[in-house]
Amino acid sequence: MPRYVKHQRRSQGVLVAAALALGLVVGGCGVPGGAHTSHSITQSADSLNPLNQTPRPMRRIRRGDAVSIQMYAEETEVMIAPGVTFPAWTFDGAVPGPVLYLRQGDHVTLTLHNLDPRMAHSIDLHAALVPPNQNFTPILPGQSKTIHFIASVPGVFLYHCESSPMALHIAQGMYGAVIVTPPGQSPPMYTIVQSEFYRADSLSSVLNDPPRYVVFNGMANRYVTHPLNAPVGQPFTVAVVNAGPNDFSAFHVVGSILRDVENSGYPENNLDDVSTATIPPGGGALIQLEFTQPGQYSFVSHAMDQMSKGALGMFNAVAVRSGPQ
Numbered sequence: 090m091p092r093y094v095k096h097q098r099r100s101q102g103v104l105v106a107a108a109l110a111l112g113l114v115v116g117g118c119g120v121p122g123g124a125h126t127s128h129s130i131t132q133s134a135d136s137l138n139p140l141n142q143t144p145r146p147m148r149r150i151r152r153g154d155a156v157s158i159q160m161y162a163e164e165t166e167v168m169i170a171p172g173v174t175f176p177a178w179t180f181d182g183a184v185p186g187p188v189l190y191l192r193q194g195d196h197v198t199l200t201l202h203n204l205d206p207r208m209a210h211s212i213d214l215h216a217a218l219v220p221p222n223q224n225f226t227p228i229l230p231g232q233s234k235t236i237h238f239i240a241s242v243p244g245v246f247l248y249h250c251e252s253s254p255m256a257l258h259i260a261q262g263m264y265g266a267v268i269v270t271p272p273g274q275s276p277p278m279y280t281i282v283q284s285e286f287y288r289a290d291s292l293s294s295v296l297n298d299p300p301r302y303v304v305f306n307g308m309a310n311r312y313v314t315h316p317l318n319a320p321v322g323q324p325f326t327v328a329v330v331n332a333g334p335n336d337f338s339a340f341h342v343v344g345s346i347l348r349d350v351e352n353s354g355y356p357e358n359n360l361d362d363v364s365t366a367t368i369p370p371g372g373g374a375l376i377q378l379e380f381t382q383p384g385q386y387s388f389v390s391h392a393m394d395q396m397s398k399g400a401l402g403m404f405n406a407v408a409v410r411s412g413p414q
C-alpha cells in the first residue's frame with residue numbers, strides 16, 4: 090500500500106518544538122467548507138506539537154501455518170488530501186495500517202510495540218476470537234504486548250486501536266484490514282479501507298461534527314488521480330472495510346453491478362447482483378466484480394456527502410489478453 094507520509098527523521102521520544110509545528114499542521118487546515126486556523130479550532134496541546142515519528146514497517150514471518158507479526162504504534166504525519174497533512178496516530182506510520190493477509194487456520198502471534206512516548210495504544214482484531222480484557226488491553230509507552238489467536242473464520246475484518254477514548258484513537262488513524270482467506274481462494278485483488286477524518290485530536294469533533302474528509306485508503310480521491318487497473322471479461326474481487334468511526338458506507342461502482350457481495354467476507358453470507366453494498370462501521374465485505382467493456386468506472390460511497398468529501402475512486406478496466414501469443 091503506498092504511503093503518503095512526510096518523512097522527517099526525528100529521534101523517537103523527542104518532542105518537536107511547538108514552534109516548529111505551528112503553521113505546519115493544524116487539524117482543520119485546508120478542509121472543505123471553510124478556512125480554519127490554529128486560533129479558530131479548539132485543540133489540545135498535542136495536535137500543535139506533532140511528533141512525526143519515522144514510519145516503522147510491519148514485520149511478518151510465516152512458517153507453515155504459524156504467522157509471526159510485529160507491529161508498531163507511533164505518531165506520524167500523513168497526507169489525507171493534496172496539500173493537507175494530518176498529525177495521525179498510526180499502526181506502522183501509515184493510515185490505514187498495513188493489511189494483514191492471513192489464511193484460514195493460521196496460528197497468529199502478533200506483538201504490538203508502542204513506540205509512542207505520549208500515550209497508551211492497543212490492537213483489537215475483529216478476526217481474533219479471544220477475551221478482550223486479556224488481549225486488547227492498553228500498552229503503555231515503550232512497552233509491548235503479544236497476543237495469540239487462530240484465524241478460524243474466513244472474512245474481511247477491521248482491526249483498530251481500542252485505547253480510551255476509542256473513538257478518538259480510531260479517528261486519529263489507528264485502523265486497518267485483516268483478510269482471512271479460506272482454502273482454495275486467492276486474496277482479493279484490492280483492499281480498500283473507508284474512513285473519516287475529523288478535526289485533529291478533538292474527541293468533541295469526532296462525536297459531534299460531520300467529518301471533514303471521507304476517504305479510501307487514507308487519502309481523499311486517491312484513486313481518481315491514480316486509478317486501479319482491473320480486467321475486462323474476468324471476475325475479480327475487492328475487499329472493502331469500513332473503519333468509520335461513525336458512518337455507514339454505501340459502496341457502489343458506477344456502470345456496474347456487484348456480482349457477489351459476501352457480508353463480512355464470509356463465503357456463505359453472499360448476495361447476488363447488488364447495486365450498492367451497505368458496510369457498517371466496523372464491518373467489511375468481499376465484493377466480486379466483472380467489467381464487460383473497457384473503460385473507466387468510478388467507485389464511490391453513494392452517500393453523497395461522503396463522495397463529495399473524498400470517497401471517490403476509479404477502476405481503469407482494460408482488456409486482458411488470453412491464450413498463446
Ligand SMILES: [Cu+2]
Binds near residue numbers: 209251263
Ligand atoms: Cu491508540
